Amino acid sequence: MEKRRRNHTELAVHLVWTTWKRMPLIRSSELERSLWRVIQNEAEILGCSVLAIGGMPDHVHLVLVQPPSLSLSKLLNQLKGVSSSVARTQLGSEAFFQWAEGYSAFSLSSTHCQNAIAYVQSQKEHHSLETLWERWEETPDLELWAERPS
Incomplete structure (x- = not known):
């Protein structure tokens, strides 16, 4: 007899996090590609x-479906x-790279999920045309006044 699953979840989330003090640390397309690849790989391992994944030199947007057993804090700690x-390996010991402590997470209905995917895939265009969805650009700026870590 076939065993039936008792639970069905579709936990779609739009995640946003920033670099330290929103410094433009993701400066090259090579670094960006490396970061997006490792973030995607690690998310899939989890x-x-x-x-969708995209962003700008000072922040990342990620849309994903996560398993119910995985907490957002564990997910973000691993990805970051x-x-x-x-990033540190690629940039070398002389360069500074660090993510900010906080993140924003937005749960998505199936309708909003498609909107979020389109938004993330067009990040550079939205920023250049200033057609930003302010809600999806919000992040806690915990480090703005903090000292740079050594």
Whole structure:
């Protein structure tokens, strides 16, 4: 007899996080590609389905579906940790790279999920044309007045 699943979840989330003090630390397309690749790979290792990833030199947008057993804080800690390690390796010991402490997370209905995917895939265009969705650009600026870590 076939065993039936008792639970069905579709936990789609739009995540946004920034670099330290919103400094433009993602300066090259090479670094950007490396970061997006490692973020996607790590998210998939954690059981997520990445739907879109994009951003600007000072922040990242990520739309994904996450498993119910994975907390947002664990997910973000892993993604930020692995990607900052890759960035530091790629940039070398003389360069500074660090993510800010906080993040924003927005739950998405199936309708809003498609909007979020389109928004994330067009990040550079939205920023150049200043057609930003302010709500989806909000992040906690915890580090704005903090000292730069050594």
